[in-house]
Amino acid sequence: MQVLVQKYGGSSVADTQKIKAVARRIISAKNSGYHVVAVVSAQGDTTDELVAKAREISSSPSKREMDMLLSTGEQISIALLAMAIAEEGYPVISLTGPQGGICTDALHTRAKILRVDPVRVRKELSDGRIVIVAGFQGINDMGDITTLGRGGSDTTAVALAAALDAKACEIYTDVDGVYTADPRLVSSARKLDEISHGEMLELASLGAAILQPRAVELAAAWGVTIHVRSSFSDSLGTMVIGGDLMEKQRVVSGVTRDLNVVKVMLVDVPDRPGVAHSIFSTLAQKGINVDMIVQTTKQGPVTDLLFSIGQDDYPATKRLIEELAKDLGITQVLFSERLAKVSIVGAGMMSNPGVAATMFGILAEHGINIEVISTSEIKVSCLIEASKVDEAVKAIHDGFRLGEEITA
Amino acid sequence: MQVLVQKYGGSSVADTQKIKAVARRIISAKNSGYHVVAVVSAQGDTTDELVAKAREISSSPSKREMDMLLSTGEQISIALLAMAIAEEGYPVISLTGPQGGICTDALHTRAKILRVDPVRVRKELSDGRIVIVAGFQGINDMGDITTLGRGGSDTTAVALAAALDAKACEIYTDVDGVYTADPRLVSSARKLDEISHGEMLELASLGAAILQPRAVELAAAWGVTIHVRSSFSDSLGTMVIGGDLMEKQRVVSGVTRDLNVVKVMLVDVPDRPGVAHSIFSTLAQKGINVDMIVQTTKQGPVTDLLFSIGQDDYPATKRLIEELAKDLGITQVLFSERLAKVSIVGAGMMSNPGVAATMFGILAEHGINIEVISTSEIKVSCLIEASKVDEAVKAIHDGFRLGEEITA
Secondary structure: OOEEEEEEOHHHHOOHHHHHHHHHHHHHHHHOOOEEEEEEOOOOOHHHHHHHHHHHHOOOOOHHHHHHHHHHHHHHHHHHHHHHHHHOOOOEEEEOOOOOOEEEOOOOOOOOEEEEOOHHHHHHHHOOOEEEEEOOEEEOOOOOEEEOOOOHHHHHHHHHHHHOOOOEEEEEEOOOOOEOOOOOOOOOOOEOOEEEHHHHHHHHHOOOOOOOHHHHHHHHHHOOOEEEEEOOOOOOOEEEEOOOOOOOOOOOOEEEEEOOOEEEEEEEEEOOOOHHHHHHHHHHHOOOOEEEEEEEEOOOOEEEEEEEEOHHHHHHHHHHHHHHHHHHOOOEEEEEOOEEEEEEEOHHHHHOOOHHHHHHHHHHHOOOOEEEEEEEOOEEEEEEEHHHHHHHHHHHHHHOOOOOOOOO | OOEEEEEEOHHHHOOHHHHHHHHHHHHHHHHOOOEEEEEEOOOOOHHHHHHHHHHHHOOOOOHHHHHHHHHHHHHHHHHHHHHHHHHOOOOEEEEOOOOOOEEEOOOOOOOOEEEEOOHHHHHHHHOOOEEEEEOOEEEOOOOOEEEOOOOHHHHHHHHHHHHOOOOEEEEEEOOOOOEOOOOOOOOOOOEOOEEEHHHHHHHHHOOOOOOOHHHHHHHHHHOOOEEEEEOOOOOOOEEEEOOOOOOOOOOOOEEEEEOOOEEEEEEEEEOOOOHHHHHHHHHHHOOOOEEEEEEEEOOOOEEEEEEEEOHHHHHHHHHHHHHHHHHHOOOEEEEEOOEEEEEEEOHHHHHOOOHHHHHHHHHHHOOOOEEEEEEEOOEEEEEEEHHHHHHHHHHHHHHOOOOOOOOO
16 A cells, blocks of 8 residues: 655644644545645644743743744643544654654754664554654654754655655645745746646745745656645645756746845955855854855955845844954945845756746836846746735746646 | 753743743753753643543543644643743753653553653753653654643653653642642641652552652652752752651651542351452452452351542442342442541651551540541551541641651
């Protein structure tokens, strides 16, 4: 019998009625002939409530203790969901992340999965049980509980799907699939039936908050097919699949925006070897993710260095950079929160020159100034004024005719 | 350095301020030169809230899943308490019951501790950390989370104290020690400085809801000294110590009442071998604790059989007994909830004949009728009308002059 892994987010199990609906959905998959493993997040606001409790006690609680605290959220969900399935008369067992064999490194609150040891999961499946596994959490070599950071349940689900050689990993969300643009912004946005791991990875990283980028990365590495679908309907969603073949004809698959951007600009950076390294290694050591990096040449022995970070990392970055600036003799540091990122993603870009130029042209037509450009093989991103980002998304979506079905 | 185990109940960690107060108390013990291990229960009403969540989903949830659910309560407490201690600048680590090495049998919701394997606790102590352990929970041989049942945190604390060869196990409660009677009932009740394990065991079993009987039993078996004291003051409480020597001069140590009593009476039970066995073994198999048992001889081939149980077990007992009665040809079964138990406890009773008679005399003087009597070497219990039990406690306390200090 084939294994099917399903993942339900916090909003899908927010209350008793929703838990019962998820239970029925899991049972229906079981009745279709699958061994079902369901990965579940903490109920609705549980995590926020626990964080608030911790904040009352300490402004900077130990990360290990935060993991000890937050991991209770999923543990509550799995127990309740298992009870709901048992109530329908189906054999079921809940397993914590550690019991599910999710072995991680020791980087508390941001742990990475090192390996999955699904002995217990396999045993329970072969005994005919539905298995409910707590998402977001694992165990390190010390025997301590770790958590995987934001969106970690997606990663748990994909890791289990890979370890169990599952047919697919179904990720249930509050949207019914991956769209060419955010349907709330662009009314002509179209749901994609298929998208490649690579494209999804770019979309995920670029702010389409549907799948956790790490989960997509893992799915790509292990060849796991992800099915993104709605927890509120039975219609098929979007299949995120291996290879980049099937939709090569589509040059641009989607357009996306990211409002979570802070631009950092270092003016007159001494132009000598090792300066950039000392800046970015310091940020990396503190776990700060730097996104776009642009260096512009000036006349004389100085350059301007510009990069972007997420808003969460703004306070820490400000502190670090202002210290570094003194040490390195940088005269001016500018921060800007009034920017946003608009990006296009598409595996077809690689073989279609001029896509970036078309995008710049569309923005220019709408009088939108581009502050920073960054490109990869399958995406083009521009930092533009935040107030114009929604207009930019619509214009690009129309300009590339993403709303139209491709009949090639 | 000697180990000191402390246990804090759910009301002691009910909110942020109380958690901080407990943190300071633990730090003060650490500063007195002890290796401190603190065992903590779930916050205030957490357990009740989790039970309510489960009940919304299922009227009879799986016991394994209940343990999965309920064990999150203590896990939240230990994380928050560890944060509060760290906030004061002391090295500290929280451990779940499984991490603390509390190994139990597989009887979910009522598991018994089989052994304590405190490798991790010892390591953390020797690294200079205060160790916070989740009470009430353990792990079985399957790797599943178990809970120890009502008052299980006391048992966890005593078991750890025994395994770590601790100087003492301090149990913090909302009363400041063990009294000769409930001070809310008897104004002249006196706090005892010392009491033996045996006496405490009888008091605990008889409804003085200060210590969990199983914890006292364990303390007696392992020679652990328990210090029952208040979490709201620094004054010494009552030491529960090994041996029965030190207070032999006190014939009666305390008087206690228990309202949690249901009397079951089987009328005209066939007087043939094996009948009592089949009744009580059936109840035992269902985990129903039978307290007092009295059989009265009648004329002819029948007897009356009478026993008492706790109110929690009433519905299950009623169902079982009514079935059994049919099978065994018992004509009439009577249940009564209008009774209560009043008991005296004292190690000195063994060598002082007539103590029981004095008690019966006091009750008679007050016109209180005795329905059932049960005695052990160090206690005498009587089932009497529930409405008269408070009067009985006062009368007995006065009659034996328990409020007066013994100067012998």
